[in-house]
Amino acid sequence: MSGIQAIMSRMAEIDALLPSKTTQVDTTAGTDFASALTDALGDASTGTATGADAVTAAQKYIGVPYVWGGTNPATGLDCSGLVQQVYGDLGVDLPRVSRDQAKVGTPVASLEQAKPGDLVAFGSPVHHIGIYIGDGKMIHAPEAGQDVKVGKVYETPTAIRRVLPETSTGGTTALSGLSGADSLTALTGKYGVSSGGSSVYSSLFAQATQKYGLPSGLLSAVAKQESNYNPNAVSGAGAQGLMQIMPATAKGLGVDAMNPTQAVDGAARLLKSHMETFGSVPLALAAYNAGPGAVRKYDGIPPYNETQNYVKKIMANLNAGVAA
Template sequence: MSGIAEVQARISDIQARIAEFTGVTAGQTISQTATKLSATSSASSSSSTAFADALSTSSSGAVVTRGTRSVADTSTGQKLLAVAKQFTGTPYKWGGTTPDGFDCSGLIQYAGKQIGLTLPRTAAQQAKVGTEVPSLDQAKPGDLVVLSGGHHIGIYVGNGQMLHAPKTGDVVKISKVWETPMTIRRLGTTAATTAAGVGVAASLLAGVASADTSSYVRPASLTSSSAAGTSKSAPYEAAFSAAEQKYDLPTGLLRAVAKQESGFNPNAKSHAGATGLMQFMPATARSLGIDPTDPFASIDAAGKYLKQHLDSFGSVSLALAAYNAGAGNVRKYGGIPPFSETQNYVKKITADLGSAA
């Protein structure tokens, strides 16, 4: 989407939202909108404050009409959905937590922040917030829908569909809920800070009202990213634990393998052609049905793969040797193959497991 088209889309969305709460028609200009907002506030109030006040009034229990449609008090989940929808079309970016690009949980965490809601970072962690909804039939718009064994999450929009950031090469969009969710979580009915809930729209309004659309820059409130400071493995800890529990593997095994394979770098590529966090060769990745550049899919696949080797060979050391050198070589040599790379690989990982115990 071009800069101009993006601004125009944002303006239309903002005007529509303002209209819901103030009676301003979507066809009015930004300057007319700002004038109307200012008129609803005190002489010293800004237009963004007026907008927040108008929304606060509507969400306190009053019903505001727009044409023949009524907008009643909304839940936290509905507010989350309304904010997240503004980013439809935003590119998927693995590890993305800002409007420059989102992954699935990054979108939800960011949208939550805009309504004053603090949510954990990963899908596995977000799958534990709120209260559980028994089935999709009972889900309401704004509920969190958790899929793919806890590795993917979206926001339910109704009619069996959800808003989510799907995968690399795709964009934030509404899609069908394609499988029975692992869990559905409801965030509750107590609204978070109302003014924060309109922070995105208000800052966008202020930004585009004075911007040259040929060189539009997002307001700082939409581009700032959270401070770093966590270890390289932090984004994957929940996924490591979930896969270890799923495949009945020793605690810490997948983390140790990822450390040895890629140093927790999801973009790593070996001279032999292995790629991703868990360093799968293309043929192995195809056999497991995964994209090896997707770190969370790779973690689950690595758990499955190691479980297969563990069942075949009966020990963690031999399972690791098979992961590194291939099951055929383990069978050929009747144990850990006499390759220095493989022997060092097994020693380092088992040492990590020992120190973690």
């Protein structure tokens, strides 16, 4: 099943659950909707992920310990494991080892021409690889005893490869400047499909809140910030569904991120775990956004603008009494 078909299938399932006045799909517009959705999200053959999305995705793993041969963020990653994980989050299947990763994509002549998201490889044969972030720096998993971190490109790379474009290749439409979630919101409005709202999922939020002992309103506030209550949202970085869960995280939780019931339960479990680990709601939210490794690394909310704003906005919504 294609990505478009999967989304359309999920919308049909959700349609059966929502009140008829809030979810109405004009069946005669099915072809137009699919076409516009393809424009907004990108066809599976081309994708909408960019090099900047790879940098954003990689930031979530900062603080994860280096483990030789590691491919699981929960236990540790090596350099090529990190690269494979990050690009896998974006739907790009890369080889397992660095010497093979250094052959994918297209070559970049020099570091001066490198763009964020490019792969920078070292040694001949290649023995180390990282993800370039600009300004002569990269995110990489250095060596035993260290964590995934931002570091200098310490020597001239023996290979620089561009796997993802600098800008989206998903098409130039009126929606091309929007994020995946915003594009879907615009499309659902255009074609008369409601993305829902807090009231649609209030029972799911309430059940999970009680089940896991979470603060009232937390799950609703997270869903509002993550997807604006859109169960079909897919971000440029690959996060999916109502609660914007990355595919690898969803797999670890054993949930389908595009299924609202499963997504809310999985997000509730994840937030509960983070609260038990870090002892506060703001730190749990920071871990949900940037990864627990980053919270440990900085012993608090990481100094990323995205994460700082994320926590502030959700806490503001929570304090304002967003419906549970």
